[in-house]
Amino acid sequence: MSILLENPLQQIQELASKHGVTYQPGPNDELAATFTRLTGDEVHMDENEFLILELRRRGHLTPLEALKLQAAYLHQSRPKP
Numbered sequence: 001m002s003i004l005l006e007n008p009l010q011q012i013q014e015l016a017s018k019h020g021v022t023y024q025p026g027p028n029d030e031l032a033a034t035f036t037r038l039t040g041d042e043v044h045m046d047e048n049e050f051l052i053l054e055l056r057r058r059g060h061l062t063p064l065e066a067l068k069l070q071a072a073y074l075h076q077s078r079p080k081p
Helices: 006-021 026-039 045-055 063-077
Strands: none
Touching: 006 045, 006 063, 045 063
8 A cells, every 4th residue: 555645634534434444442442541641641642543543453554554644644734833
């Protein structure tokens, strides 16, 4: 799969739609959130980041593809100075 860095949001949504993927938190997700909270860290993932995670879990993205797609998405979605 080729990660398109020009429009990562569109690619995330198209991949999820194509593969019928939605994100449903599991027990490990709740445990990870608890550990994160207990360490004093704040991690807030939005719906699209959770879709990347679920696409990776189901084997539709390799770890490297998921990393590249999330990095491109975060770059695209961060506020411009």
